[in-house]
Amino acid sequence: MEAECPICGSPVELPDDVMAGELLECPSCGATLEVYEQDGTFLLREAEEIGEDWGE
Amino acid sequence: MIDHPRLEEKLIHRALSERGIRAGILNVTSVPLPLDGLRIAEVALIRTVGMFRGVRAAAVLESMGVRTINSSSTILRCGDKVLTYSILHGAGLPIPRSLLALGREAVLRAHAQFSGPAVDKPPLGSWGRMVSLVRSSEMASQIAEARELMPSSVRGHIIQEYVETGGRDIRCLVLGDRLLGCMERSAARGWKSNVALGGKVRALEVTDEMEELSLRAARAVEGEFVAIDILSNGELLVNEVNGIPEFKGFMRATGIDVAGELASHVREVLRS
Numbered sequence: 001m002e003a004e005c006p007i008c009g010s011p012v013e014l015p016d017d018v019m020a021g022e023l024l025e026c027p028s029c030g031a032t033l034e035v036y037e038q039d040g041t042f043l044l045r046e047a048e049e050i051g052e053d054w055g056e
Numbered sequence: 057m058i059d060h061p062r063l064e065e066k067l068i069h070r071a072l073s074e075r076g077i078r079a080g081i082l083n084v085t086s087v088p089l090p091l092d093g094l095r096i097a098e099v100a101l102i103r104t105v106g107m108f109r110g111v112r113a114a115a116v117l118e119s120m121g122v123r124t125i126n127s128s129s130t131i132l133r134c135g136d137k138v139l140t141y142s143i144l145h146g147a148g149l150p151i152p153r154s155l156l157a158l159g160r161e162a163v164l165r166a167h168a169q170f171s172g173p174a175v176d177k178p179p180l181g182s183w184g185r186m187v188s189l190v191r192s193s194e195m196a197s198q199i200a201e202a203r204e205l206m207p208s209s210v211r212g213h214i215i216q217e218y219v220e221t222g223g224r225d226i227r228c229l230v231l232g233d234r235l236l237g238c239m240e241r242s243a244a245r246g247w248k249s250n251v252a253l254g255g256k257v258r259a260l261e262v263t264d265e266m267e268e269l270s271l272r273a274a275r276a277v278e279g280e281f282v283a284i285d286i287l288s289n290g291e292l293l294v295n296e297v298n299g300i301p302e303f304k305g306f307m308r309a310t311g312i313d314v315a316g317e318l319a320s321h322v323r324e325v326l327r328s
Binding site: 017019020021022023034036047051052053054055056 | 058059060061062065066083085106108135178180185252283298299301302
């Protein structure tokens with residue numbers, strides 16, 4: 001399964017167990033991307049910035 | 057409860073399903089939670105990357121009568137390191153010598169109390185971000201100045217003795233009233249041992265002291281599933297407690313099926 005990087009347009013391979021909200025890195029341009037679901041299809045958008053309270 | 061699912065959340069979901077537990081995934085960034093709602097589940101595992109999202113989602117669920125793991129108060133106590141250190145010290149647990157500085161003048165006076173280098177870290181944050189090893193008052197002043205440009209939640213400073221551990225620390229995972237195991241993390245480069253920064257991990261034999269300290273620290277923050285970070289330079293000091301622990305490095309190092317253990321724990325909670 002693939003989706004298009006919204007930044008550089010390159011195809012990005014999605015994992016078999018992909019979930020909405022997951023963060024991926026575009027292997028081509030290095031952008032951090034967020035998976036979202038629309039009408040049963042997984043798409044990519046630019047991820048929100050890392051929050052100061054992120055982490056474990 | 058998730059926002060940005062990682063490997064950990066996928067493993068937990070799989071482990072719950074394997075045990076016949078009907079588990080839904082709710083992304084708090086896309087689904088609103090009713091503040092005056094009826095109970096939507098018996099148990100909720102709070103697994104957000106954003107600490108405040110976790111605190112708030114857990115609080116709403118708790119008001120419905122949902123058992124949250126961890127609770128909103130535990131996540132907050134662990135997420136704000138000033139609260140964590142205060143609670144640990146209040147419970148009589150050993151922590152690194154630390155000062156809270158809430159303004160530039162206080163920062164400089166705090167650093168002046170240490171003869172050698174000191175660690176300066178914000179009250180919030182993980183993965184070693186914004187944690188600095190400060191070797192001079194000029195550097196302390198520059199950090200204070202830079203921090204003033206940041207969101208108010210990270211503007212305070214925890215200034216603490218630099219504990220010489222050879223770039224290593226100990227991470228112990230506690231589930232319920234049990235210590236699952238411990239691993240050592242060592243810095244890939246520099247002095248920060250965070251796995252997120254490429255730190256290497258290996259399993260550690262658990263000592264009675266590590267077990268006692270971990271269980272006491274978990275109890276102090278009322279944690280049900282927490283990771284305790286310990287520094288050792290001869291004596292053991294509790295450095296952090298993580299309220300939404302990541303554990304892929306821990307699973308790799310120790311071979312312990314953390315997701316499976318957590319799912320089994322949930323099954324016990326549901327039965328009780």
